[in-house]
Amino acid sequence: MTINSFRNHATKILHPLALILEKRRITANNLSILSLIFATLSIPMYYYSTNDHTYLFMAALFVFLNSFTDALDGTLARITKTEGPSGDFLDHIIDRYSDVFILCAIFFTGYASLKIGLIAVTGVLLTSYLGTQAQAVNAGRHYGGILGRADRLVIIILATIATALYSEKIFYYSILGWSMILIATTSHITAIQRIHHIWQALKKESEDITKLPKPYK
Template sequence: MDDLRDASRSLTEPVAEIVERAGLTPNMLSALSLCFSFLAFLFYCISASDHRMLFAAAIMVMLNGTADAVDGALARRMGYADRRGDLLDHVIDRYSDVLLLSGVIFAGYVRWEIGLLAVVGVLMTSYIGTQAQAVSLRRCYGGMLGRADRLVFIIIATLANAIYPERIDGLHILGWMVLITMVLSHITAIQRFVHIWRCLGR
């Protein structure tokens, strides 16, 4: 389950209050989260020749996750929670997901075939979760590996790879992260599909 989503709310609300005082809007935060993911992509690519850049990549992923978490809390505080904001948030999240994984793939930490399957799994997980709304159900966040869990996994793997850049059984730590993400994302997509299917049959 995407348990970190609920646990983070006690932290995001105070941050949202600070951001509101600074004059930022939810859409500005969403745009910033995309900028952070693009910078992470660049740092991952550069890390192919200098693994120390992975520390910078990890920071960008953290900032991406923070901005993504706080924009929703800020929207609720400011009364800006609407369908356009929700659409923008989800589109940016998907671009961010692709950028983060693509950075790891382009840097050569994992074979592109595995990376492609991981990207497909991540996108299908999100698609099936939101598709529940298209069939008049609530959005589905369940399953083994939600976005919040995935971001934490990426951050930990990135820092671990920066500290220990050697291969383990043929793969870098980031390579193992992508491989595990590939497997768990497809399992999560199936879990969400089965849950929605059963709900439609009731």
């Protein structure tokens, strides 16, 4: 995941903002809910952009704000020491709804075909599921692979802006449409990578158990 390599740099920006929010008694859960609102607001922007492409700039802004508040809520939770199962659960639910809202807004408004949209949505949901399922089988959370959520949102933001600037189709699809094809493809590749990683981790764990000395009877 390319964007994750910039996590330390992002933290330097997010940390002081989180401190300000802490003083104003804004919670991490508040930010999580706000991120969902931003994702929801992107839907009408994509819808109206079919008649006026300038709405795509607003759509890109709302997707960015969704990504930004999603990153900020984790930082705020760590600062306020309010990390816990309930907050983690809420964050994951909101992220999945946000993903579906944004992706569906793009392909339901005609920037990509329904088939491509469904492939993209299933790929995104599978990668997210596998990330947490790894923990459920005691393999630890795993969010590796070529395309994480942050990478995906950056692609959508850039493609949305690019389409606003150049709306002509390139081989049947706009730039935003091609970004959906990219996400649809790489999401499933990421899912396969995560399946392989989890399977290898479980296999190694099983082998380690068999190597343990058997108790004397």
